[in-house]
Amino acid sequence: MLVVAEKINATSRSIAEAIVNKDSAFIARLAVDQAEAGADFIDVNAGAGQTSKEQQLADIEWLVDVVQEATNKPLTIDSDVPGVIQAALNKYRGEKVMINSVSAEPERLESIAPLAYQKKAWLAALAMGAEGIPDNVEERVQNCHIIMNYVKKLGMEAEQIFFDPLVIPISVDTSQGMVTLKTIEKIKAEFPGARTVMGLSNISFGLPNRKLVNRSFLLMAAYAGLDAAILDPLDTRIMSIAKVADMLTGNDPYCKTYVRAHRKGEIVE
Amino acid sequence: MLVVAEKINATSRSIAEAIVNKDSAFIARLAVDQAEAGADFIDVNAGAGQTSKEQQLADIEWLVDVVQEATNKPLTIDSDVPGVIQAALNKYRGEKVMINSVSAEPERLESIAPLAYQKKAWLAALAMGAEGIPDNVEERVQNCHIIMNYVKKLGMEAEQIFFDPLVIPISVDTSQGMVTLKTIEKIKAEFPGARTVMGLSNISFGLPNRKLVNRSFLLMAAYAGLDAAILDPLDTRIMSIAKVADMLTGNDPYCKTYVRAHRKGEIVE
Numbered sequence: 001m002l003v004v005a006e007k008i009n010a011t012s013r014s015i016a017e018a019i020v021n022k023d024s025a026f027i028a029r030l031a032v033d034q035a036e037a038g039a040d041f042i043d044v045n046a047g048a049g050q051t052s053k054e055q056q057l058a059d060i061e062w063l064v065d066v067v068q069e070a071t072n073k074p075l076t077i078d079s080d081v082p083g084v085i086q087a088a089l090n091k092y093r094g095e096k097v098m099i100n101s102v103s104a105e106p107e108r109l110e111s112i113a114p115l116a117y118q119k120k121a122w123l124a125a126l127a128m129g130a131e132g133i134p135d136n137v138e139e140r141v142q143n144c145h146i147i148m149n150y151v152k153k154l155g156m157e158a159e160q161i162f163f164d165p166l167v168i169p170i171s172v173d174t175s176q177g178m179v180t181l182k183t184i185e186k187i188k189a190e191f192p193g194a195r196t197v198m199g200l201s202n203i204s205f206g207l208p209n210r211k212l213v214n215r216s217f218l219l220m221a222a223y224a225g226l227d228a229a230i231l232d233p234l235d236t237r238i239m240s241i242a243k244v245a246d247m248l249t250g251n252d253p254y255c256k257t258y259v260r261a262h263r264k265g266e267i268v269e
Numbered sequence: 270m271l272v273v274a275e276k277i278n279a280t281s282r283s284i285a286e287a288i289v290n291k292d293s294a295f296i297a298r299l300a301v302d303q304a305e306a307g308a309d310f311i312d313v314n315a316g317a318g319q320t321s322k323e324q325q326l327a328d329i330e331w332l333v334d335v336v337q338e339a340t341n342k343p344l345t346i347d348s349d350v351p352g353v354i355q356a357a358l359n360k361y362r363g364e365k366v367m368i369n370s371v372s373a374e375p376e377r378l379e380s381i382a383p384l385a386y387q388k389k390a391w392l393a394a395l396a397m398g399a400e401g402i403p404d405n406v407e408e409r410v411q412n413c414h415i416i417m418n419y420v421k422k423l424g425m426e427a428e429q430i431f432f433d434p435l436v437i438p439i440s441v442d443t444s445q446g447m448v449t450l451k452t453i454e455k456i457k458a459e460f461p462g463a464r465t466v467m468g469l470s471n472i473s474f475g476l477p478n479r480k481l482v483n484r485s486f487l488l489m490a491a492y493a494g495l496d497a498a499i500l501d502p503l504d505t506r507i508m509s510i511a512k513v514a515d516m517l518t519g520n521d522p523y524c525k526t527y528v529r530a531h532r533k534g535e536i537v538e
Contacts, residue, residue, distance in 0.1 A: 170516060171524055177517040181492060203517070207524060208531040209509075212538045216513045219485050220492040223450060237538075240478075244485045247439060248446040248472070255440055255476060262477040269481045269506075 001218075001242045001251075002228035004076050004098075004197065005039035008067065010047030010059075019046060019059050027063065028070035035071040037233035041098055042067055044088070045078035057087045064091040076100050076124070082111040089119050100124040100197075101164060104143035109150055117154045124162045124197055125151075127183060133166050135176070140165060140183045141190060148191060158193035162228060165198055169205035170213070177203065177217065181224040188225035195227035200238075215241045222249050236268040243267065270487075270511045270520075271497035273345050273367075273466065274308035277336065279316030279328075288315060288328050296332065297339035304340040306502035310367055311336055313357070314347035326356045333360040345369050345393070351380040358388050369393035369466075370433060373412035378419050386423045393431045393466055394420075396452060402435050404445070409434060409452045410459060417460060427462030431497060434467055438474035439482070446472065446486065450493040457494035464496035469507075484510045491518055505537040512536065 007030050010016045018026045031042055044067055046059040060079070067075060074096040077088040085099055101124040102112045116123040125147045127133075127140035134140050144163050151161060165183035168176040180203075184196050198221065204213035215238050218229055222245035231238050243261050246252045261267050276299050279285045287295045300311050313336055315328040329348070336344060343365040346357040354368055370393040371381045385392040394416045396402075396409035403409050413432050420430060434452035437445040449472075453465050467490065473482035484507050487498055491514035500507050512530050515521045530536050 174516065174522060174524060175519045178519050208528070209536050209538055212509070212536070213513055213517070216488050216510065217517055219488040220517060223489040223492055240481070241485065244482055247443065248482070248486055248489060250444045250447050253443060255443060259477070267478050267481070269478055 001222060001226070001246055002040040002197075003038055003233050003239075003242065004041040004043050004100075004228055004230040005034035005037075005073075005233045006043050006199070006230050007034055007232055007234065008043060008063070009045040009078065011045065015045075016047055019063060022062065024062075024066045024069075027066045031067045031070040031073075034233050035073045038239055039073055039233045040228070041076045042071060042073050043076040043078045043100065043230065046084070048079060048081055048084065053083065056081065056084055060084050060088045061091045064088045068093060074098065080108060080112070082115065085112060085115050089115060089121070096122075098122040098124060098162070101126050102147065103127075104129040104146040106130070109147060113147075113151050113154055113156070116160065117151070117156050120160070122160050122162055123151065123156070124164055126164045127166050127187075133168060135168075135173070135179065137179055137182045137186055140179075141186045144187055144191065148194070158191055159195075161191070161194040162197040163187045163191065163194055165196060167198055167200070167202040167217075169207075170203055171206035177220075181220055184221060184224040184226055196225060197228040197230065198226060199230040211235070211237065214238065218242065219245050219248075222246070236266065240267045240269070270491060270495070270515055271309040271466075272307055272502050272508075272511065273310040273312050273369075273497055273499040274303035274306075274342075274502045275312050275468070275499050276303055276501055276503065277312060277332070278314040278347065280314065284314075285316055288332065291331065293331075293335045296335045300336045300339040300342075303502050304342045307508055308342055308502045309497070310345045311340060311342050312345040312347045312369065312499065315353070317348060317350055317353065322352065325350065325353055329353050329357045330360045333357045337362060343367065349377060349381070351384065354381060354384050358384060358390070365391075367391040367393060367431070370395050371416060372396075373398040373415040375399070378416060382416075382420050382423055382425070385429065386420070386425050389429070391429050391431055392420065392425070393433055395433045396435050396456075402437060404437075404442070404448065406448055406451045406455055409448075410455045413456055413460065417463070427460055428464075430460070430463040431466040432456045432460065432463055434465060436467055436469070436471040436486075438476075439472055440475035446489075450489055453490060453493040453495055465494060466497040466499065467495060468499040480504070480506065483507065487511065488514050488517075491515070505535065509536045509538070 103126040204210035473479035
């Protein structure tokens with residue numbers, strides 16, 4: 001399971017404040033801590049909408065600079081504003097980068113996918129269109145087809161795409177957990193080479209013991225074929241579950257990674 | 270998820286001793302505790318092989334009597350010795366009962382399945398033949414076909430069968446977790462009406478943090494289509510996971526059971 005580390009996100013108040021105060025030590029520490037905890041990508045989200053366009057660009061440029069100084073891990077540029085993504089990519093010196101995200105919405109797809117093409121970036125792609133998140137597997141996968149057709153015409157490879165099946169809280173509609181999981185299965189079957197990514201926390205919205213529910217959903221998603229999860233790598237329990245998931249799905253030869261993590265005291269029940 | 274409560278099993282030393290000492294209070298308490306913790310079936314296993322045939326029959330008769338005095342929950346008669354199963358069924362006054370288990374091995378199938386037919390019992394059926402546990406999905410499912418063909422000829426219904434996909438320790442062969450899970454999926458697809466049951470603990474044999482691994486496997490199995498799990502209902506953490514599994518797979522309308530369990534303090538992370 002690839003881990004996209006989610007903590008450097010301006011929707012969290014401490015991050016928003018660090019950006020305003022240009023507290024590079026705080027951000028750098030969080031980047032290093034997440035990398036050391038096993039992150040494969042460091043998500044960077046500088047916020048949107050609360051400030052002027054100029055400020056947004058200045059914020060993402062500062063954030064990318066601080067994080068790439070702190071760690072060599074690939075970044076995930078987390079924005080749906082083409083100008084912000086472009087500014088981040090211009091600033092970024094690393095070779096590998098993910099853009100998160102496009103959708104099948106034409107305006108978004110046509111403005112953001114070309115940036116991924118030019119940069120040879122990975123591209124997270126939401127299985128939704130202009131009408132929002134479909135409540136069924138077929139329409140979600142149909143949106144994936146729209147996206148894949150477009151990016152292939154641009155010249156991108158399936159291997160560059162991480163489809164996000166999208167998660168609706170189980171408390172809102174109890175059938176939606178299975179819709180997400182079956183969407184993962186169908187994406188994996190219909191798009192060889194493409195991978196899947198998703199955030200976990202939406203599933204448990206409105207419920208008690210949210211982290212237990214998130215961890216449980218990660219295990220089911222791993223079996224369904226999830227390749228990457230957006231999560232907090234400083235949460236030792238979900239990182240333990242990610243290792244168990246890899247082991248049980250046959251992705252940890254000789255259980256080596258699991259047993260080594262146990263010996264280092266990193267497997268937490 | 271149906272819960273088959275596993276604790277009254279003579280492979281555990283305290284149970285073996287309670288049987289020898291005719292400690293009915295100990296056994297009865299365990300039956301009541303498991304029923305109150307949410308068991309749907311109470312497994313009874315009086316041991317085999319260590320004593321004379323007469324003693325085995327006396328032991329299972331005593332055990333069935335003690336447990337059926339203590340609780341109204343259906344029993345699971347856990348033995349592969351036809352005489353022991355017959356003695357248990359003769360003693361049992363309840364209407365609903367499960368026999369655990371037959372396999373595709375002709376001698377076992379032909380001696381035990383007719384007992385299930387006569388008693389209108391549920392029958393747990395292992396996806397293995399005389400050659401042991403196949404290492405692949407196809408042969409396991411083939412064994413299920415042998416069993417289903419035989420019991421249908423006897424006059425049994427698919428609804429009476431709980432197929433056990435069988436579990437090999439992931440530490441022995443890391444591909445075997447997926448074989449078990451895919452076997453569940455294929456059984457559910459090929460045998461409408463039939464259900465699936467399995468024990469969890471084999472998966473984690475030889476590994477640290479076994480219960481974490483068992484709980485994780487239960488979640489994946491629930492998504493694959495597992496209907497019933499043989500487990501310790503006094504383990505509050507696995508019982509919590511069983512409720513989360515039902516919720517995430519769309520089997521807990523309005524998340525009612527999960528939220529009610531949380532309010533009673535029964536959801537343990």
